[in-house]
Amino acid sequence: MDKRIRKFLFLISSLTILSFLLVACSNSEKTGGNKKAEVPKSENAVDNYGLGDQFKAKDELTFTMTFSDHPNYPYKKDWLLLEEIKKRTNVNLDMTIIPMSDYAQKRSLLISSGDAPYIIPKTYPGEETPFVASGTILPISDYVDLMPNYKDKVEKWNIEPFLEGLRHDDGKYYVLPGLHEDVWPDYTLAIRTDIVEELGFDMPTTWDELEEILVAMKQAYPDIIPFSDRWTFSSTLNIAATSFGTSAGWGLGSALNYDKANDEFVFGPATEAYKQMLTYFHGLVDKGLLDKESVTQDDDQAVKKFVNGKSFVIGTNSQTIVDYRKDMKEILGEGNFAIKKIIVPGGPVGQVMGGSKLENGIMISAKAKDDPNFEALLQFIDWLWYSDEGQEFAKWGVEGVTYTKGSDGKRVLADDVNYVGLNPKGTKALNVDYGFSGGNFAYGGTTELLHSMFSEEEIEFQEAMHETKELILPDPPILYNEMELEQSTLLSTPLKDFVNTATYEFILGDRDLSKWDDYINELKNMGMEDYVELANKVYKK
Template sequence: MKRKYFSSVAALLLTASILGACSEDDQTIEKGENAHNVKATGMPIVEESIQVDGFAAKFFASQNWNDLMLWDEYEKMTNIEVDWKTVQIEGLAEKRNLMLAAGDYPELFFASAFPKTDLIKYGQQGVFLPISDYIDEYAPNFKKILEEYPSVKKGVTMPDGKIYGFPAFYDPNFEALRAGTPWIKKDWLDKLGLEEPETPDELYEVLKAFKEQDPNGNGKADEEGWGTGYGINQFIGYLRGTYGLNKQGSMNINLDFKEGTEEFRFVPATDEYKELLKFLNKLYTEGLINQDIFTTEPHVFAAEASKGNFGMLAEVDPAELLNLDGYVGVPVLEGPTGERAYNTVSNGLGNLGMFVLTDKAKNPEAMVRWMDYFYGEEGSKMFFMGFEGVTFEEDEEGNFKYLETITDNPDGLNVDQAISEYLTWPGGYYPGMVRKKYFQGAEGKENSTLNAEKVLPYRIKDEDILPGLNYTLEENEKVSAVMTDVQTYVDEMTAGFITGNQDFSKWDDYKKTLDKMGLESYLEVAQGAYERSKEEE
């Protein structure tokens, strides 16, 4: 993303160095003016009710967050009323940035997806409060996550040693949310006497057969190969491990280590990436992947894919997404050098800035407790399942499921639309912890679980996943100055090589252009950030 930074970097870095020179034990944390009103445990959170100004991004325009069951019920539990102002997700970044620039911002931002650059910038300016000052005393659920998953603690901690945002966190034991391969039409394989592909070459042959041998038996050449509505990175992500890329996971998607070292290389400039693109070029030029992949939108592609003419789909289980049965997960492929790995995996840490408190917050202790509830079991259940007898029921085995009014809505609403009349999670923008037990999206269903189990033997090990790099303000300026243009160029050339608009004989010229754009300086900054993170362990 393109970001602009304030010019007072030197002063802010000086502030950071002063803060960094003091241990947290040496600092006296100032209590909020109403801290005496906050209970240490249990509900309500505050003895006397309070009202707080909040801003949030929402997915459905029809939602009124000031009249939504989730927040109405939580207010009754906590004695805390949030006066919500909301914006559609599409307009979030502009609205959020304008509010901060004008100084006209609320006490808290929820589901507002602040990037790391904003967390450190506004944190060191004092606009965002360091929630790390309150975690020990007021956030037992989040504290437990940090203790259990050190890489998460490293990921959320900024270079000044502070934590400024509550993140989205996906339970690392929820495998279907972490790793899954594309989906292939099993009856087409059976009809043509084919096995599930195990290598890129076998995948090519399968897709070619799908397109040319009439597996649906209607006598028309209407079958398609592999499709997605979410862009070419869906395909690249599946194949990274197959071609020996990203052996440190996907938290730093453009970086992995040179073999046998801890020195970064730039993934899109490697020979392995070139070979991956050559394979996708072969598929594209022979019409085996959807030709509008670089321009189509998800809803447009979904309408086309729902006809059932694609032999392979890159999204979540087509049975859940498109009401198309008969698809199974494709195996992780063995690459040309014998690699068989699935590496596009994170440590479970999503956006870091999904909940922040500002310097206008009069009740920081209460609001840290308010947010922390959603990292615990009961909070997760309420956030994703809602309310027993209204949105869900529990069976004798202790499993939770939505009521038929949600899953088979009498007004013809799909699940996301129906549940959004009570809850806010559809759309994927939220802080808190996602647990399989309470998550009713496609990834929580049996087919996705089977897909994830197929991937697991080849999935990158958790201990090998490198947390996201956190940069200082000065480093952020350097990275942004280089990578804004570099990423645009990489995306353009990736599309060019795949479509054939760029010949692979130009690969060396492509790499030279990257060097001229300052790639080496980016790698130096990234390496420095990595070395610093090791020293902090």
């Protein structure tokens, strides 16, 4: 072969290999690779810090932190929580106190201005997105190798499928989420079980069975609309949607649902499943079984109807049912009523349950990585928020002061301490007076820890949900880049606003379900097809 030809072929071959390596390298960076971020050794970090180790800084440290201040248990600088954190970890927390109602807005201003504290808790997945491109918050997934308690729970509890939804187009995630050992179903419906028994029914297991009970209630008590809901009906739509094969209400999210059979996303509120769900609830309204005011009344109005015996079914969670029962004892009298959380009814796609093992979590300011005590900061967060000891401490407080623990491991609040009705005789509140079990620190943990503050009734509900329901895993993520995300948001915002309005109109009968095709055309005119096409293009990429 001619020498010049051999040289030419060699050059082409070399360029091909080089191009392949560059692409591979690029793709590795794009997906976050398996590369560990380099972190300078901190003199105040614990040497050889590992799973289950107590973190305690060698010298006293101060870390800055935002604090979402709840009006029911406002921040107190002399809380035992803060005193004990200092004692156990040698860390002071310099708090930026923000009223809960202003937290999201003021947090954004602090981050955008570059003045954010290092630790930014109470961040729900998705709220970090506006700050990713600017580089003002840390891609924390680069640093989790320095957090052994966090990593252990991710692996042991099979958290990875849920983390996929947190990742951005660079393959990294920017929020350290709260981690639960299992999915925690909380919201459902409360029902007057005394009325159910009086009418000769068992507890409903499907939405159709619930309708049968509502019909019987209406016949027996014609002056009452049996189902009058709270939370603008958004909670009920959320829990019902999963069993109808769609998403709605609080769970509408992007309004995109993953079609596994075709490996693509569809616009959920345009599907037959969504129409079927709306048809069901409109039927309840049409028969006088569901109060039209459910979508407009404030919570106090809905609760007042229920506790006064003017309705028999309402949305609830583990805390509100305690409140209902307390009010009903005062109004109706003990022994004159009985209520219970029902297992979320099954629907057309069966006995299924949505949910996540993740909870709100922590963003870390990007400037923290330049602090000489950055490694100690990561260890501190790992111990307080993710170790078994730290999670028990944040939830229950100090053994011998706020609670005691028996030889069987069961925790009991101290005689003078109350929390969510666990010890009604207690004169001090675990969260108000001591700072424990507050939303900035206490979330996530083992199922045993979660159940430790539940009533027997709530534990029974949790176990029944897990025994009778099949868990639906989260949809795969759509990893938009900054420009794609902006385009997606511009398309989705008016679409979702329209869907929320139309959903209520269909349920109430203000929009005729026979005109469903007109509704679909309105969605198309608003860019639904472009929105879905963009999502699938990014997903396939």
